[in-house]
Amino acid sequence: MENKKVIEVFDMPTMIDGKKNKRQVNGAQVTNIIKERLNNDKEIVVVVEHVNAMPG
Numbered sequence: 325m326e327n328k329k330v331i332e333v334f335d336m337p338t339m340i341d342g343k344k345n346k347r348q349v350n351g352a353q354v355t356n357i358i359k360e361r362l363n364n365d366k367e368i369v370v371v372v373e374h375v376n377a378m379p380g
Contacts, residue, residue: 332361
C-alpha cells in the first residue's frame with residue numbers, strides 16, 4: 325500500500341488436488357510471488373483471504 329492505496333493484487337495460484345475436480349493452493353507459487361517482491365528497503369504487507377463456498 326502506498327498512501328492507503330493498494331499497489332498490487334494477485335490471483336491465488338492453485339493446482340489440482342488428487343484425482344477429483346478439486347483445487348488446492350499452490351504454496352510454492354505463493355512463496356515465489358512474495359519472494360519476488362521482497363526488498364530490504366521497503367516494508368511489505370501480505371493479506372491472504374480464506375474463502376469458502378456458502379452453504380445452501
